[in-house]
Amino acid sequence: MTYRGRFAPSPTGHLHFGSLVAAVGSWLCARHAGGEWLLRVEDIDPPREMPGSAESILAALPAFGLAADAPVLFQSTRQPAYDAAFEQLKAADRVFPCWCSRNDLAGGLHLDGRCLAAPQPDRQPAWRLRVPDVDVRFDDGLQGPQLQNLRTAAGDFVIRRVEGYYAYQLACVVDDAFQGITEVVRGYDLLDSTPRQIFLQRCLGLPTPAYLHLPLALDDGGRKLSKSEQAHPVDPTDPMPALRRAFAFLDLPAAPAATRPADLLAHALGHFDPARLPHCSERMAA
Known part of the structure; x- marks a missing residue:
């Protein structure tokens, strides 16, 4: 079975350092396994979404050398599947x-x-x-x-929910099955959600993928960057500094001679071993 991984951001803001870490980690795991890397926009919670952020995130990823192998799946188009x-x-x-x-x-x-x-x-x-x-x-x-x-x-x-919106847990398992995801690589903050998702998969007769939860980038107060005032957007017009910091956070080789994201990613992939990724979250200003 072909390996399929995914990066599934919520459109609540621009791409920030913590999300870049998750994107890089999931991309490397997919490429290391010789598989595919897919994108999914989890836009099922309109009150929390920031207008234009989905487009901003999707436009930024290619600047960091992260290109998906299939068209983006938007959860806002998947209501009939969740209803079923x-x-x-x-x-x-x-x-x-x-x-x-x-x-x-x-x-x-x-x-x-x-x-x-x-x-x-x-x-x-x-x-x-x-x-x-x-x-x-x-x-x-x-x-x-x-x-x-x-x-x-x-x-x-x-x-x-009361408003009629489907919860993340249901939408996530339905779409992981629909996209044929074989391993979910995401942040440590979602480790606690995984048993609920596995149970839902069993209830719905859906396959259970493998899971790998990456360490989180935290602010100086120990909060996840996505919930922090320090979660400044990364700059897609100058991608190398943020990409190098993401590599350092994941203990990946630096490749000092690399001048393009593609070169940096290729170098890291040649030395990549998922088992050697750091386990613990770390404090790091964005």
């Missing part, structure tokens, strides 16, 4: 409507497999997946063996 997956879960009685507020849950998890609040005909519900007491195990390609009790860690989690 939702109806499949509904037919199997795996989901339930929920009108519970944060106060109803007292800030905790939803663990009952049914809504605790009375139905409210004048208000749309969220829909939650019923989560049993199950341990989900998987081996992360960089972080090693993982174990999570899904019920105590996530509870009955939302897969369709």
Whole structure:
């Protein structure tokens, strides 16, 4: 089976250093395996999106030498696929409507497999997946063996929001299967989401890819750069400085003689071993 990896940014801002690290890491893993590297824009949360950011990200990547092997998939075009997956879960009685507020849950998890609040005909519900007491195990390609009790860690989690938008967990697993992704290479902040996605794959009869979670670039306060005021956009008109910093962050060879992104990437690929990537997140000003 041909290796297929992907980079799947959310259009909430311009390409910043943390996203560049994830893009470079996923691209190198795909090329190292002799496979394909795909792009997906996760534009399923309009209130959080910044106008023009999807176009900005997609325009910036080629300047860093990162070209996809297939047309970009936009999640905003995939509503029928998410509807079908939702109806499949509904037919199997795996989901339930929920009108519970944060106060109803007292800030905790939803663990009952049914809504605790009375139905409210004048208000749309969220829909939650019923989560049993199950341990989900998987081996992360960089972080090693993982174990999570899904019920105590996530509870009955939302897969369709009150506004009608599908949650990241559902859209992600549907599209990873649709694009034939064989390994998901992404940031460490999504490691905790992986058991939920594996469980959803099982519920929907979808294949489970391999997973590899890269370290995060953090600001001086230890926050992920995407949530930090230090997450300044990288400059696609002068790509080499940011690309070299991304390589240094991932402990990749420097190639001091390289003057173009393509040369820097080719040099790194010739010395690349995913097992030698750093495990821990580091503080680094953008």
